[in-house]
Amino acid sequence: MEMEQELEWLEAQKIAISLNLLAAAKRQLQFLAAVDKNRWLYEGPTLECAIYRYNACWLPLLAKHSESPVFEGPLVVPLDCEWVWHCHRLNPVRYKNDSEELFGRILDNSNVVSSVQGGICIKQTQEIWNKLYPDEPYNFDLTRALSTTTNEKFLAVEKYTKYDLVSAVKRQSPFYYQVCRSHFNNDIFLDEAVARYKGFLYLIKRNGEQSIKRFCVPTYDIDLIWHTHQLHPIFYCKDLSEALGKILEHDDMDSERTKGKKLDIGFSGTTKQWEETFGTRYWKAGAMYRGRAPSPLTTIPFLPNLLRKDVLASNECQKMIQLPEVKIVEVLLEFVSVKNLPEGHKGCLFVRFSKKQPDVFFNAKQKLTILSESEEKQVASFQCEPKGELIFELISHSPSNLLVKNAFKTMGTASLSLQDFVNPISKLTIEKRVELLPSSGNLSSKPICLQIAVSFTVPIQAPYVLHMVHSQSLSKSSYLFPFPVQHAKIWTHINDEYGSEIISLQMRDSAKGKTTEKSILKKQVVGAMKSGETRALAEFMRTHWSLMDSQWCLKFKTKSDEDGHFCELIGSRMIKIFRSRKLDFEPKYCEKQRNKQDFFTAVEFSAEDPYGKAVALLDFKSATLMVKEEWLVLPAIVSAFILADILKNERYGGFIIKGENLEKLDGNVEKVSRFHEEAKQIEQATSVESKLELNEAAEVVVVGCGNRNMVKSGGCGGSCGGGCANVVKSGGCGGGCDGGGCGNVINNDGNGLGGMVESADCGGCGASCVDKTSNETNIGNSHIDSSPIESATYATEGTVV
Template sequence: MDMQIELERESEWAEAQKIEISVDLVAAAKQQLNFLAAVDRNRVLYDGPALQRAIYRYNAFWLPLLAKHSESHLVEGPLVVPLDCEWIWHCHRLNPIQYKSDCEDLYGRILDNSNVVSSTQGACSRQTEEIWRKLYPEEHYELDFAAAFEEDISEKMLGLEKSTAYDLVSAVKRQSPFFYQVSMPHMSHALFLVEALARYKGFLHLIRRNKEKSMRRFCVPTYDIDLMWHSHQLHPVSYCEDLIRVHGKVLEHDDMDSDRSEGQKLDVGFSGTTNQWEETFGKRYWRAGAMYRGATPSPVTHVPFSPKSKKIKDLLSSDGYQNIVHVPDVKFVEVLLEFVGVRGLPEGHKGRLSVLFSKSQPDLFFNAKQRLSIWSESGEKMVASFNCEPKGELLFELVSYCPSTLPIKRTPRVLGSVSLSLQEYLVPVSKLSDEKWLELVPSSGYASSESMCLRVGFSFTVPNPALYVLHMVRSRPFIKSSCLFPLPGRVQHAKSWTSVMNDDGTEVITLQMRSSKKEKMKDNFTPRKEVIGITASGETRTLAEFMENGWSLLGSRWSLQFQKSSRENSHLCMLIGDRVVNIFPGRKLCYEPKHHETQKKERDFVTAVEFSADSPYGEAVALINLKSGMVKIKEEPLLLTMVVLAFVLSDIMENKGFEGVAAMEDNVEADNSIKKESRFPAVDKESVTALPVESQIELNGDAVKGIEEVPSNSLSTASGCGSGCGSGCGNMVKSDGCGSGGGRGFGNMVKSSGCGGCGAGCGSGCGGGCGGGCGSMVKSTGCGGCGGGCGDGCGNMVKSSGCGGCGGGCGGCGGGAMVAGSRR
């Protein structure tokens, strides 16, 4: 019977893959990601006068030009669309029904993108600009941002002869957050996109089956599927033709709903889509790296900055300082794991079954044993999400907990075990998801008449570089006023020295703050301070000096300058050199905490934010925990700079001898005020949590409400402590910071009545792709909740009653039985 069901599911999947799509969606998706990144560097197009001006230009100039070009080619090569017009055109096309209707009402036909290229593709726009000047001599080809802010174009909009009926302002606001959800590095990987295309065809097949059964269902995609869906819609003629061939009508893309709470349209739709997908194809619907990441982090500034210099990672040091600190590169992958079923159990078996999973050789991210229930046995869908290094094996142990009337908990019995090689899938990267039966090796005394097998569903992201994580450890005894806590078990150096350790305990450099002897000899002059470093090879170097006007770092490559408190500019100080790096109090951007934490907690942190042409609104490149002495760094060229900065700032905080202390306290309050007043609301529990929270339990290494840790040498029940960050589902995470690389730490466990979402937990890094630690668990019986999170520390456990879709979209296809949905 099981074999027959599996054959039917394989047949359904094969039928789905026969769907013909007349567009190269893998290439189109890569281009869309590049375009969205370019728009995100010009965020004035998200709202305000620049958006209004772009909409006017789109209606008054671009659409008429496109209509003329579609009748007879105006240029020999392709037409190059201006960035602002393309952004409005992009959002308009993502409502294919309305776009088709507007084009036909205004121009009598659908205006397609054939023979039109994006300005982000590097095509020469000279011919297009010449045609533009002839047709519109009073309007610049490129948007004049200065004019956009000075001129009120409301009267011009009213005077337009032809204008779309679609509310483009609302459309832009709904689409603006999409880039954050798909901006992770793995999203543009060729294999990830190829598999996403196959899943998109599966999504279209489900909707086709619903129509055949006269079943009306609001289908909600994961973000990998939604990326493909968007890419398809951006080719309006092909999309209409393909969908009419598959469904008999154009499938609408409804992105109006944003409520992820239990029982709402997105919650019910995602749960139904998940159940239908898994029943139809026998594959897990969740996907590593394709789940909702949480709300977009609040910006540190609304004013873009475009320095002439290159990004830090593109500049190499020429003075020898860069070679002082050596830290090995480490990669990580996000893993989603579900135990679906079990068969071939020993005769007469009684007891509650679950699976213990661990790494055969623990790594920096995943070094503990966790327990997960089996869907077919418990009726509760649980999906584990964790980060680990892309090597070694995952070890699964099937355990049985015998029922007992005694108050004493009995030791579970291991029935059998099996391992899964990560290299088989990731070295080289060959497949990012799979589901199959694994044959268990029976433990002594548990042989059965047939093979004992465990059905496992799993998914990976493409391996990505992890964050560099360093720890500063004081050699002198702990004192109450110290900002840096000595860590137990570390090698202690001579008095007043600080050791900088790698995650594995290897010392990379030692630092000391001391007064310059040369300056002490001068009368009536405050002694200068300097930071001395001793490298692993024994070389002594002066790494920073305090001059009259501030600190000079690394041979004057950087100068550290503090500013007075300002409610208009919330950074604490600046690193000035051939780059621009501002130091902000608290956790910012990708390190931003995903739930409420105390003001006092935020004052333990500072975030280094780089401003460049590629990141005019700032990119978080390092996080410093002044209390614990942990430094998380994104780019290798910044290792020594950020370590020295952390050491200097910790000395300032400890001694309170600079005005920077007051500036830090004032600016935290000023920054919070700016967030509240901005159009980007501060991230809080409500905006991140996908479902209503009934209870929250913080795990700090102790057993809580019957949840126990699983030591590596025992077999008790597991507390869900895991790591990670980045895309994923889950809920709230207690975090110490995050970053776009990997990190180390422990994560979270989420219990919900929705289907198996997936989530990134916490770790020492998060956001754009990473995190680390033991893993997180999502427990659910319906759809997959989602949420992002990050940090180091153990995280927490959240019990909730719903799911919260993963993002992606849907909308009724206009009557009949076809409904699909999209959630931003």
């Protein structure tokens, strides 16, 4: 940073803010998380009822309390009213005008406590509320809201804002998804965000002084702090009036990110002005646009109430496997300029970068142009372990002589130690000039210097990425699928990303009691630990699978279910397993689309996540399992193995053989042909009754037939998830399968990181998304996007000055 630019930055930091923005931002994040667990506040009649309560009850009570406190201590605002109030205040000029017009003064939150904090004052607030509004309960009543016509009640409201609060809520609802990742709660990240917010205000001030009209667009770290400031109306009006001479508008009306549109032009202009004024990069790791929020699984929150209370997340079975502790960071990297090139140098320059010690997330060499040389901004977005060194090679090449052997020439190298910056974390953004060590024959009087800008997120626990490898070949390319029938002596080895074996699994048929013709065969999953110990990890119980000494129950649905899940894993937590990639694992627009049948997504439902949280992704095509939570690793491994055993039966054309081991079919063309003919007759039957009758008489049970009414007794516990819902009759298979694909696994922010994208057309790329050079989905491998970031990487709102 040049001296003049340093002075500009120091001047920006003198802007006075009247409240602790860091602490207030954390409270805002806590509140937004609470609202997101109550998504009925986002739209529909329940939102309209909340708006009525806000106008008819909350604002009058707040006005009364601010003029003459109704009791000692702060008011506690109900959640629904607080959400509407939140969105109203995010139009600060309109809110100020509405408050003064309706109540004669700005209604502030200086004597108000958030609904998520509550405290002893909530009881006093309820008492006052009930006296003032006996017909309107303090706590929002969902049932009542759905049965009440709000428009009729609004006619009796004496004072209310004409501001379109429904539209305001719709615009603000997607914001939490952009700021919900864990690093937004980190003090270092927020400290830097506050400083960047002051820099943002300073640019607007400079524009005003120079009569420059520009739509300034914030990144999401700046936007979070800007929102936080606006939520304190009196402080915001005072601070902005002193700093800028006016109250700053907050324009959130534009959401179109297409190149050449208002947001795109505004962000490009803000980036250019920022970098010219302060000499630092405007982009920041973890603060860029993540793309649209994933599609919800349900609009109705699910709160499981039948979970095992006696099961602990950590138990003896969990300790059977050892997992490596791996941290991961998101990195943004740009090469700004190069100095001291040899006199008379000709040719184009670029920088090739890699890790000196490649890790499982970043193991390739990539290249970027240099801004000062190409006049094209390129920023690489990738993820890696926060250790080792980044290596940079300055390459010169002559486009006119690409066929010449020495057309590409290395002019020098440099390195950057990751540990120096993230362990411990001192700052998350570094811009420095590094001297290149010259290659042989490239000696000059002055060393070549490369200006590097790099930004990190706070290190987090990486997801566990596991591979299922067939025992007949331990190479990584020998995956579980396509899979022959599992023979008794064949093991499936579960390896971590480093190739180390964690556990081996085998499916066995074990007779209960003495071995006779009438013995009941029970299926078991047996695990062999690295210690040499072998023990049963799962057993088929006729209606379900019992896992890990009954710690978990894997149950396949036997009837149509509204949310369409394939099976459930129930223990101390509730996990529903869906076919295809869901929630955070949804494929992004820029990914090569894969068959949905290749994937399953495990989604946890809890009080913290009533709409579901994606916790694991199973890719059957590559036999890869990604698990976000340590407590889920072993149950997920065993469940995936059982699913694999079930799904392998699809190779027999959509039927399962009653009471017969599938291994006996290998090479028996006559039997397979006969079973295919029986299955065809069942599928062609015109009524459910005739299907059931044929199914009963045949030697097969048909799956994948598209009829959910064909539900038989739960002899096996499996079901057809592909529209048939037919339960397999015997324990020969261990479950039924849907012929069309069970669930797909997705990875946008599977690791909690979001990548940057080239343009608004893509809509955001997950940090474990897709390498555009190979066009293949990568779980756990590096994703590099060295494209310009002039679009689709910023917040959805700005201000014109």
